[in-house]
Amino acid sequence: MGGPTCRPGFAWLTVILIGLTASAVGSSDAPVIVVHAGRLTPDRLEVHLGEVVTWRAAGGRHFRLELDPHPSGHEVVRRAGEIRAYFRKPGEHWYTITITNGAGKPLRGTVSVRGGQNKGEPLLTCGPESSGRICIEP
Numbered sequence: 001m002g003g004p005t006c007r008p009g010f011a012w013l014t015v016i017l018i019g020l021t022a023s024a025v026g027s028s029d030a031p032v033i034v035v036h037a038g039r040l041t042p043d044r045l046e047v048h049l050g051e052v053v054t055w056r057a058a059g060g061r062h063f064r065l066e067l068d069p070h071p072s073g074h075e076v077v078r079r080a081g082e083i084r085a086y087f088r089k090p091g092e093h094w095y096t097i098t099i100t101n102g103a104g105k106p107l108r109g110t111v112s113v114r115g116g117q118n119k120g121e122p123l124l125t126c127g128p129e130s131s132g133r134i135c136i137e138p
Contacts, residue, residue: 032056033109035063035097043109048116049090052124055097056082062100067093067134077129077136084137086124087113093133 034041035057047053057063060081067075077083078100087093090113096106127138 030054034058035061035099035107037099037102038104038107040097040107040109043107044112045109046112046114047087048114049088050086050123052084052086053111054082054084057099061102064098064100065095066098067095075129075131075134075136084124085130085134087111087134089113089133090115 031045031047031051032054033043033045033056035055037058045053055063055065057080062078062080065075065077065079065083092110092112094108094110096108098106124135124137126135129136
């Protein structure tokens with residue numbers, strides 16, 4: 001006697017809250033590039049092979065993603081809202097984003113892909129715009 005007691009319901013609530021907090025913190029580290037009128041945030045991103053990168057247009061606008069010309073292909077994707085993809089080859093991959101019907105000039109960014117496969121995420125289904133260098137979700 002004399003020591004504090006812990007109700008089982010309270011202990012489970014504590015475990016659930018810790019889990020939710022941990023998953024919210026982890027999700028903030030997701031590689032997302034936000035496309036604003038006039039800028040990319042961030043304009044340079046570092047990821048591992050197989051790690052999913054998301055380009056997300058502010059306000060769900062239509063935009064065009066064009067990856068640098070490369071011997072394995074010249075990938076161009078047009079979508080509204082977001083584009084998700086993972087790189088299959090390490091190295092520096094630069095790209096341009098153009099907001100459809102936007103008055104601004106194309107925005108340029110870089111994704112630096114390091115070796116070492118990301119083992120935490122399931123791989124995406126690759127769409128027709130994909131190549132040997134990048135898998136773009138349909």
